[in-house]
Amino acid sequence: MSKRHGLKKSVLVLLTAMVGFGVTACGTSSQPTASTPQEKQAASSAPESSSTPAAGTEEKKLSGKVVVYSAGPKGLAESIQKGFEEKTGVQVEMFQGTTGKILSRMEAEKANPVVDVVVLASLPSAQGLKKSGLTLEYKEAKNADKLIPEWSDQEGHFFGYSASALGIAYNTKLVTTPPEDWADIASPEWKDKVNIPDPAQSGSALDLVTGYLSAHGESGWELFEAYKKNGVAQAGANQAALDPVITGSKSAVVAAVDYMTYAAKEKGEPIDLIYPKSGTVISPRPAAIVKTSQNVENAKAFIDYLLSDEAQKMVAETYLLPGRTDVAAKDRPGAAEIPVLKIDWTWMDENGDDVTKKFTQVFK
Incomplete structure (x- = not known):
């Protein structure tokens, strides 16, 4: 989340140790097999999109689990977990803690990494993960084009799904x-x-x-x-x-x-x-797929869910700033109103x- 990672010098050890694991896990990734309803509609009139399967295909194929380490807030993390599980049937194994605790846990697990998706409270921490080769590129994330550009990686390594x-x-x-x-x-x-x-x-x-x-x-x-x-x-x-x-x-x-x-x-x-x-x-709150993920398709689906209409409304209900430009903040100043x-x-x-x-x- 490198010289910084934002919180502990010892995290640099993690970054070095985990790169080797990333090479093997990256080979398990594949291109997503689903599209949004908007993309499905576009596919019917755009030949270049005709190779994308109909929306919902990927969700029907999903099974198993996804391991998520999330910087909260607790109520939002639990709502997202419940919503994703109901939508996909995939079990979410959730660890909640501060960005520092998440990085410390990843360090402790460096010999046997298990996390698939990290949700942090610090954009530079995500930048550090990317620089160290620890994030998996996902350019096809649904609704990523609606995100505030400055909060996300334009190469698809992390997504600012919310901010404070x-x-x-x-x-x-x-x-x-x-x-x-x-x-x-x-x-x-x-x-x-x-x-x-x-x-x-x-x-x-x-x-x-x-x-x-x-x-x-x-x-x-x-x-x-x-x-x-x-x-x-x-x-x-x-x-x-x-x-x-x-x-x-x-x-x-x-x-x-x-x-x-x-x-x-x-x-x-x-x-x-x-x-x-x-x-x-x-401060954007970026989500990223870890390159060592053992559940890549489920991890991609989780990112898609974070950027969905449903999850972005949950974000607003928690008084966070939604990451999408087309979703309004609730009962608080929006990003454009803050000096x-x-x-x-x-x-x-x-x-x-x-x-x-x-x-x-x-x-x-």
């Missing part, structure tokens, strides 16, 4: 004047009142930190050093950083994942979120490990 944006979440009972920008958190009124997720555990938090640095250069470290001096606490992964704000033991969390905040707000929790006016990072930093995903991928190490040193 990073902001500043705050407790509405404790905060009467919300911050407007990142630098506000370094002011005295916020001293010892703010959390930040650990980039070593949160792929989205790492995206924010590396994105901010890619936009501001080396001087960007001044912000995070000021945070540390003002008592901002590094507090585990996303939920661990957010929960103290919901309960009121902290007033705010920076690099807060927006969909988690909106979901808590919908449940009646005293919490809200702002997107800093100077810009933030929208964004001018970031360099390649720089973020290549410098993630160094950034994580320095960030840990700053906040130790």
Whole structure:
């Protein structure tokens, strides 16, 4: 998900070790045998599409299982699992965890990889997998042409099926004047009142930190050093950083994942979120087929399902940003309404490990 993989230096060992396994497994892959209803209609009038079997053919042939490691959120992952199983008859073996936990599990299984599809919360992590030769190309993925191009690999190695944006979440009972920008958190009124997720555990938090640095250069470290001096606490992964704000033991969390905040707000929790006016990072959540997959056709069908109308509506219901341009976000700002930093995903991928190490040193 390489110099970065976004979260742990030890993941580089995984990348090297698994490449050899990929060569054998890649030979088991084949071209998909189904098309969408739209493609079926096009096939009737387009000779070049006549070799594609009718829609539904592949689904009837599917059987067995697919192993998915997913960065959640839990409710969405379970809904997608249920929907895919009902649609295809394929059993989904699901492991849920943060991007860091997924990469650690893959490392532990490097001698005998079992995962077919990974769903991550960090685009640079997926970029790293591709660079290391660990992802399987799937150019024929259904509805891939409807995805926001910047969130996916144009060669078909990973697909940004959804995204979250990073902001500043705050407790509405404790905060009467919300911050407007990142630098506000370094002011005295916020001293010892703010959390930040650990980039070593949160792929989205790492995206924010590396994105901010890619936009501001080396001087960007001044912000995070000021945070540390003002008592901002590094507090585990996303939920661990957010929960103290919901309960009121902290007033705010920076690099807060927006969909988690909106979901808590919908449940009646005293919490809200702002997107800093100077810009933030929208963090795509890419899904990729692992080259060592032992269930390639099922894995392709799972990717197709993630990009389907049905699954994209599930994404919207979870307050995530849908990956498809033709599916609207629900009860939250859409991607076009969020101010964004001018970031360099390649720089973020290549410098993630160094950034994580320095960030840990700053906040130790």
